[in-house]
Amino acid sequence: xxxNLREKVINWIDLNSDQIVSFLQxxxxxxxxxxxxxxxxxxxxxxxxxxIIQKKMEDLGAQVxxxxxxxxxxxxxxxxxxxxPERGSYQGRPNxxxxxxxxxxxxxxxxxxxxxxxxxxxxxxxxxxxSGLIKNGKVYGRGAVDMKGGxxxxxMAIEAVKSSGIPLAGSVKVGTVVDEETGGMGILSFIDExxxxxxxxxxxxxxxxxxxxxRGILWGKITIKGRSGHIEIPxxxxxxxxxVDAIKKARYFMDMIDNLNYDWARRxxxxxQDLPCQIYIAQINGGEYPTAFANEVELVFNxxxxxxxxxxxxxxxxxxxxEILDFxxxxxxxxxxxxxxxxxxxxxxxxxxxxxxxxxxFVQLLSKNVNFIRGxxxxxxxxxxxxxxxxxxxxxxxxxFAAGDPRVAHQSDEHIKxxxxxxxxxxxxxxILDWCGED
Ligand SMILES: [Zn+2]
Numbered sequence: 001x002x003x004n005l006r007e008k009v010i011n012w013i014d015l016n017s018d019q020i021v022s023f024l025q026x027x028x029x030x031x032x033x034x035x036x037x038x039x040x041x042x043x044x045x046x047x048x049x050x051x052i053i054q055k056k057m058e059d060l061g062a063q064v065x066x067x068x069x070x071x072x073x074x075x076x077x078x079x080x081x082x083x084x085p086e087r088g089s090y091q092g093r094p095n096x097x098x099x100x101x102x103x104x105x106x107x108x109x110x111x112x113x114x115x116x117x118x119x120x121x122x123x124x125x126x127x128x129x130x131s132g133l134i135k136n137g138k139v140y141g142r143g144a145v146d147m148k149g150g151x152x153x154x155x156m157a158i159e160a161v162k163s164s165g166i167p168l169a170g171s172v173k174v175g176t177v178v179d180e181e182t183g184g185m186g187i188l189s190f191i192d193e194x195x196x197x198x199x200x201x202x203x204x205x206x207x208x209x210x211x212x213x214x215r216g217i218l219w220g221k222i223t224i225k226g227r228s229g230h231i232e233i234p235x236x237x238x239x240x241x242x243x244v245d246a247i248k249k250a251r252y253f254m255d256m257i258d259n260l261n262y263d264w265a266r267r268x269x270x271x272x273q274d275l276p277c278q279i280y281i282a283q284i285n286g287g288e289y290p291t292a293f294a295n296e297v298e299l300v301f302n303x304x305x306x307x308x309x310x311x312x313x314x315x316x317x318x319x320x321x322x323e324i325l326d327f328x329x330x331x332x333x334x335x336x337x338x339x340x341x342x343x344x345x346x347x348x349x350x351x352x353x354x355x356x357x358x359x360x361x362f363v364q365l366l367s368k369n370v371n372f373i374r375g376x377x378x379x380x381x382x383x384x385x386x387x388x389x390x391x392x393x394x395x396x397x398x399x400x401f402a403a404g405d406p407r408v409a410h411q412s413d414e415h416i417k418x419x420x421x422x423x424x425x426x427x428x429x430x431x432i433l434d435w436c437g438e439d
Contacts, residue, residue, distance in 0.1 A: 005438060008164040009429045016160070017422050021139060024152035024421065025132030027052055027115070028141035036087070036182040037119040043092060046178045049115040049148075050096045053176055056155055057098035060162050062174070066094040069178070069189035081316060081352035081389060082188040087179065095186055097195055098174040100158070103439035106169025109432055110197035110396060111154035113204070114180030114187075114387065117143035123412035138415040146409035149416040150203025150402030150424070151176060157429035170436030173197050180387055183351055187387040191394050199362040199435060200396045201428060204386045205404030205416075208374055208424070210367045212360070212399045213272050213381030214388055216310065216317045216353035218303045221346045222328060224249050224338070228288070228295040243293045244337050247286055250297035253343075254281060256331045257301075270306055272358060273381040279303040279324070304383070307355040316350045352389035355381075356397045362435065366399055369430040373423050382406070401427070 013020070030048045035041035054064045068090040077083040102108065120129035120142050127133035127140035134140075139149075158172055175195060177186030229235050229243025236242040257279055265276040279301050286297030303320060311318025328345060332338035356363060358379050371377035382400055391398040403420035 005164070005166055005433060006430055008166070009160050009433060010426055012160045012164050013156075013422060013426050013429065017418070020152060020156040020422060020425055021134070021418055023056070023156055024139055024144070024149060027148045027152060028132040028139070028143055029130055031120075031130045032116055032143070033119045034116040034179060034181040036179075036184070044178070046093050046116050050094050050176060053096055053115070053151070053155065053174070054098070056159070057174060060100060060159055062098040062100045064096065064098045066096050067189070067193070068092070068094050069185040071185065074185055074188055074192060077188055077192075080188075081350060082183060082185055084184045087184050090178070090185070093178045095178060095190055096174070096176045097190070097193070100162070100172045102170040102172075102436060103167045104169045106437040106439070107198040107435055108171040108173060109435050110173045110175060110195070110200040111158070111428070112175040112200050112202045112387070112391065113147050113151040113154065114178070115148070115151060115176045116178055116181050117146065117148070118181050118410050121412055126413045126415070134418070137418050139418060139421070140413060140415045142414055144414050144416040145205045145404035145406070146414070147204050147402065147404075149404045149421055150205060153402055153421060153424040154201065154203045154428055157425050157432060160425065160429040161432050166433065167439040168432070168436040169439040170198070172432060172436060177387070183349065187390045191390045196394060197396055200391050200398040201366065201431065202386055202388050202391065202398055202400050203402035203428070204400045205402050205406045205409060206382055206400050207405045208370060208377075208401075208403060208420070209382065210363060210370055210377060210379045210399055210401055211382045212356035212358055212363050212379065213270070213307065214353050214386050214400060215273070215277065215381065215383060216305045216307070216320075217349070217351040217385050218305065218317050218320060218324075219348040220301055220303070220324070221348065222253065222299045222301065222343050223346070224253060224297045224299065224343045225341045226294055226296060228292045231291050231293055238337055246294040246297040249335070249338060250284070250286065250299060252335065253299065253331060257281065260327055268306060268309075270381065272379065273306065275304075275383045277304045277306060305353070307353050310353070316352060321347065351385040353385065354389045354392035354398070356392060356399060360397050362397050363399055365434055366401060366427070366431050369434065370401075370427045372430065373426045
């Protein structure tokens with residue numbers, strides 16, 4: 001009987017794969033670009049994607065709620081990740097929650113994603129960015145991978161289970177939020193509303209990796225001071241007023257950062273994480289004109305950290321921040337000029353991270369189903385940030401999982417293979433079935 005149900009769901013998906021693809025096309029055609037990608041944020045069409053999802057979920061028998069994140073209500077999260085009051089009003093930018101109640105007391109599942117996308121950018125050759133064009137077995141468009149493909153998979157997985165006429169014991173819940181791409185308050189407001197479940201699949205593109213871990217990301221800026229002076233004439237020692245080349249000091253710093261990265265690569269290891277945690281210099285700003293030594297250099301960096309490196313309240317990379325500050329102090333103290341002219345550090349962003357134990361039954365279950373559909377399954381962490389931090393920290397075991405190569409995200413000609421979209425839908429549908437249980 002059990003195998004029969006699984007076959008029924010898989011058959012429905014095979015017979016209705018066109019519907020899955022056209023649902024994805026429909027949501028790609030809404031250009032729900034996060035308004036904060038523009039110098040002057042205008043109106044957002046995130047709500048139009050929510051309209052489509054709402055209609056679909058209501059047709060499937062769900063109760064749907066929509067609301068806009070309210071920065072005033074969220075002020076209690078000041079100092080926590082995602083609290084970004086500078087975003088101003090979220091008017092016209094609704095989150096959505098849908099629930100199909102279970103028939104009895106089975107375990108509940110939450111399927112979660114964001115519906116904003118990054119801006120289209122230039123260089124699209126294969127298709128218009130919001131066309132949802134199908135070419136060579138792929139669907140093209142901004143968001144095809146990140147993450148409207150995942151959202152389409154999770155919602156159509158619910159339809160597959162529903163349409164197969166299988167009553168579930170546990171509840172199926174859907175959360176689709178705004179403002180993920182600029183790290184805003186969509187997820188924060190969702191958690192604040194109190195929505196919880198016994199497990200969650202966050203359908204960010206992992207290219208079929210079962211990813212129960214994501215790393216935290218810190219952005220910061222080190223400002224290194226020098227002392228400008230004519231570049232073509234000799235200078236005395238800095239202690240008697242001579243020039244100090246801030247670019248040379250920055251190079252010294254960057255060499256020391258290389259050393260730190262060797263140390264981190266050796267020390268900061270995790271069985272699920274291949275990519276080492278590193279500090280990368282992403283931007284160098286310095287110097288004023290060709291005849292003067294640089295007065296100042298700014299090194300903008302991106303540092304990644306593991307969930308175990310969060311601070312004592314498990315909310316931020318506080319331990320890593322302190323480690324970087326100590327490093328800067330030690331490096332500076334080894335140089336007489338820098339010892340007296342300590343660099344300053346400014347922090348821009350801290351995107352949180354989380355981990356669900358890989359031996360958790362939900363991780364094992366999804367992994368088993370991915371293996372059943374794809375013939376193999378790999379449990380591994382991902383390098384990029386997702387919204388999973390707030391979900392896990394609220395007690396919901398969460399896995400990132402969906403089709404789509406994350407390297408294609410944010411690129412021109414973003415696309416997803418239809419075959420992969422369908423396989424991800426099957427993997428998720430079987431997991432809903434197993435986790436929530438037949439009533
Ligand atoms: Zn995403």
